[in-house]
Amino acid sequence: MSMGTRPRAAGPPRWFEASPRRRGATAPALLFWVLGIAVFVLPFFRQPFSAEWVNSDDPRSAKNWKAEDQPYNELDVPFKEDLAYYDKDLASELGGKSLAEFVNTASEEYFGVKSSYLRDSGVIEVGRLASGRKTYEAECAGCHGIDGANTVPGDGGGPAARFMHPRPRNFRKGKFKFTSTATGERPMRKDLYRTVTNGLAGSSMPSFKLLTDERRKDVVEYVRYIAMRGEFEEMLLSITIDDGSLPDAKEYADLVSERWDERKLSSVFPSTPETQNDAASIARGKALYMDTSRANCVSCHGETGVGDGPSAKAFKDEWGYPIVPRDFTGGVYRSGGENAQLWTVIATGIGGTPMAAFAGSLSSDEIWDVVHYVRSLERKEN
Numbered sequence: 139m140s141m142g143t144r145p146r147a148a149g150p151p152r153w154f155e156a157s158p159r160r161r162g163a164t165a166p167a168l169l170f171w172v173l174g175i176a177v178f179v180l181p182f183f184r185q186p187f188s189a190e191w192v193n194s195d196d197p198r199s200a201k202n203w204k205a206e207d208q209p210y211n212e213l214d215v216p217f218k219e220d221l222a223y224y225d226k227d228l229a230s231e232l233g234g235k236s237l238a239e240f241v242n243t244a245s246e247e248y249f250g251v252k253s254s255y256l257r258d259s260g261v262i263e264v265g266r267l268a269s270g271r272k273t274y275e276a277e278c279a280g281c282h283g284i285d286g287a288n289t290v291p292g293d294g295g296g297p298a299a300r301f302m303h304p305r306p307r308n309f310r311k312g313k314f315k316f317t318s319t320a321t322g323e324r325p326m327r328k329d330l331y332r333t334v335t336n337g338l339a340g341s342s343m344p345s346f347k348l349l350t351d352e353r354r355k356d357v358v359e360y361v362r363y364i365a366m367r368g369e370f371e372e373m374l375l376s377i378t379i380d381d382g383s384l385p386d387a388k389e390y391a392d393l394v395s396e397r398w399d400e401r402k403l404s405s406v407f408p409s410t411p412e413t414q415n416d417a418a419s420i421a422r423g424k425a426l427y428m429d430t431s432r433a434n435c436v437s438c439h440g441e442t443g444v445g446d447g448p449s450a451k452a453f454k455d456e457w458g459y460p461i462v463p464r465d466f467t468g469g470v471y472r473s474g475g476e477n478a479q480l481w482t483v484i485a486t487g488i489g490g491t492p493m494a495a496f497a498g499s500l501s502s503d504e505i506w507d508v509v510h511y512v513r514s515l516e517r518k519e520n
């Protein structure tokens with residue numbers, strides 16, 4: 139199936155409004171704008187929306203990303219447009235039934251805030267949603283998506299998103315990166331809470347430590363809610379496209395609620411306590427890291443850990459955007475950077491990215507060795 143994106147209208151810039159100004163202030167103001175534009179805007183024109191932050195021989199260079207790589211200003215899932223498009227496209231196949239109406243009605247019935255199905259399922263603490271939504275709209279929507287003409291909350295297409303790399307998470311695909319659950323499973327509340335509290339170092343996801351504990355819990359609940367609802371809607375859409383007929387909505391509502399039901403999820407990692415972090419462990423970790431028939435971290439993260447391994451070229455994440463292996467020498471980790479979190483990342487992988495899960499191929503103690511080796515690559519002057 140092809141989810142072609144149609145061009146979107148760009149409105150006039152609203153921040154550029156004339157304001158009365160004293161005569162003498164014109165020259166300094168002009169200087170301010172000229173310098174401001176030179177410093178902040180020109181770099182984008184030189185290399186429109188590409189992240190050319192490394193030299194061109196480097197496999198991680200944006201030059202190695204192909205022309206057909208998704209431009210940064212496009213949404214990976216323009217849900218409303220796709221729904222309207224396939225509503226027309228499939229009308230005759232569906233015998234006159236409206237796909238859009240089917241999806242919207244089912245979404246309201248199973249995952250509307252007043253849905254008795256949702257309340258009875260116990261998967262969402264419905265009482266937190268009103269407050270969570272307020273916080274989301276004030277603090278998160280600018281990046282993670284607003285209720286707009288073409289965008290929906292949680293689709294990662296907020297007005298600020300186009301300039302970010304990596305992009306703000308689209309919550310509607312059921313994929314999260316920093317989870318303590320088994321590979322591919324939905325996150326626990328505490329995983330999302332940790333991300334909201336600490337932010338994701340090295341990306342534009344900020345820390346929200348300043349929000350009270352209760353408000354963070356409310357917004358986490360709202361994120362779970364829009365993620366579930368979004369996953370359900372996307373599922374109904376793509377199944378209808380694939381089958382050419384309307385599916386049994388309840389069956390998929392059950393499937394999605396089950397996936398998000400925290401009573402059925404558990405934090406499985408790390409599975410054994412940390413081993414001694416000494417020279418012997420680091421040496422064992424290094425051997426595994428370099429071993430091309432086992433862990434083979436070197437193929438992506440490179441000999442020195444800067445992320446320039448031979449397979450590091452032109453990776454894309456499952457949201458469709460270019461991605462590079464982490465540079466370990468900076469010592470900045472999105473999962474939070476404690477050894478236990480690195481253990482979990484290596485064991486379970488990073489959802490939606492080429493960073494694979496190693497729980498099957500390395501023992502728990504071997505993973506600790508690799509963690510100790512990775513940490514030893516941090517530049518010491520940091």
Ligand code: HEC
Binds near residue numbers: 280304317357
């Ligand atoms: C300035 C932009 C920005 C704002 C504001 C922002 N985020 Fe994010 N957020 C991001 C980016 C960028 C990522 C993706 C980082 C990555 O892929 O490593 C992200 C990722 C996430 C994730 C996914 C973590 C995972 O495991 O995959 C969650 C959950 C999240 N944000 C929640 C929130 C919540 C809740 C708020 C508001 C309280 C918020 N964000 C505000 C930019 C933002």
Ligand code: HEC
Binds near residue numbers: 438453494
């Ligand atoms: C197929 C390529 C590939 C292989 C093999 C690979 N990685 Fe990664 N790794 C990645 C990518 C890509 C990222 C960045 C993901 C992101 O930005 O969300 C990453 C990220 C990481 C992170 C960053 C976690 C954080 O919290 O920021 C660590 C640690 C890591 N890898 C360790 C390893 C170790 C150890 C091995 C070997 C056991 C390994 N990786 C093998 C591609 C790979």
